[in-house]
Amino acid sequence: MAQRALPLPAARLGRAVRTAGSSTAVSGVVLLLPDGEPYSYRRPSSLAYALQLPLARTLARAGRDDGLAAHLVHYRCRGWNTADAHPAADAEWAVEEVVRRYGDVPVCLAGHGMGARAALRAGGHPAVAAVLALAPWLPPDGNTEGDGDAADVPEPVKHLSGRPVLLVHGTNDARCDPELSFRLAQRAKKANRDTCRFEVHSDGHALRQHHAEVAALASDFVRGALFGHAYARPVADALAAPPPLGLRMPLAAGFGKSLRG
Template sequence: MPLEANQTMKNPGRPGLFRPALLSPGMFARRDSAGLIVLVLPGGTDDSRKPFSAWQGSALRMYPFTWSLRLRYGRSARVHQVRYRVYGWNGEDNSPMLPARAALDEMCRRHPGAPVVAIGHSMGGRVAAQLAADRRVIGVLALAPWWQHADWRHIQPGARVVAVHGDADERTFAKRTRKGIDELSAQGVDAEYINVPDGDHAMLDHVGLWQRSALDFVGERLSALRRA
């Protein structure tokens, strides 16, 4: 089932507002301390070899999350929006996982000892869940996730998991997401489900709720690290 093929933002804004440098290798140039690493994972589609573009709708949709997190948390959280090589998951190829794991490894190399949270929308939620098999990942925020084959079962027990899903989503399934959270909770994982009333897949409704979920999640993880 295609998730976001040929889908673009309705009001992406002026092109000049988007800066390719945000996704360039130069963002890894500094090696310094950080309280937390945040990987922002865009969506995609089930089958596509189309090269991933920094200007496509799924990438544009996540820039406000990336920018607001950087603005709010400064040097406490190092935020990187991942860019895949191709647009699709592509079956057993698991196409987005290689670049996502490479970004995880590189950010951890640049910020030794800093734990990681993964924030993913749609296909990015699937990527986030599979990344969380790595014990460096202490949190997953899944936004309308495409949890296709019980992907939540990859998440290691020590992680905090929050899933936010709109009950009007016709591209991915809120009931499946809730099932995943219920299963994780039953296993003792710190997992929470947040419903978005009448929320659609693209997150263009209830914008404040979607954006706040990311800000709150990162703030919560930073606070937990400080307490520890």
């Protein structure tokens, strides 16, 4: 396990990503939480942040008329680091910083990989209105056992109640087992009926093969969850469907094409 030799730098928010629209005021914020590593006190990878920029821009463009701003969260270090759960703590700090900067606006935590777990873990903050978890990195069997936390303690889900939660996972993800996100979604659905999960068939951890569809799905979810827009029919059906149907919803090829024009 990596050892910490020096004090960690402070977490910070990247520059706001916004697209000019009819609204000039910030009325909602999405926080992008990048992927990372299980154990490391090294500074976060610049590549991990760069990979989140396209989604940040897509979300900002989709929500331009609603006053949506997107920020990348810069972690103190790149590792989860067992019980320290640094990215989750940094996500909570970032939500507090959004409240300080923008006031009482709804926040969506949108993470990828380890960042998705951080989004799920920090999703109970009162200012968080929605959680988007892409290819979440989770401990074996949905328990914290195996990543250095207390054994046989399930990953928490009850704190997510009262806010829409969307999980998206590629069926060919070789880094983060998609079955683990399905099992977590099953438990989350029992505590929070506004939980759904989409499967991206044949795609891997980075969700590159169907990146346009994933971005369109994320945009539809964020606009609906933060600003009350009607969800696209597949999203509405997934949220309303009982398990396992709403937790194994296939992401159709071409999803959102009409919205992208």
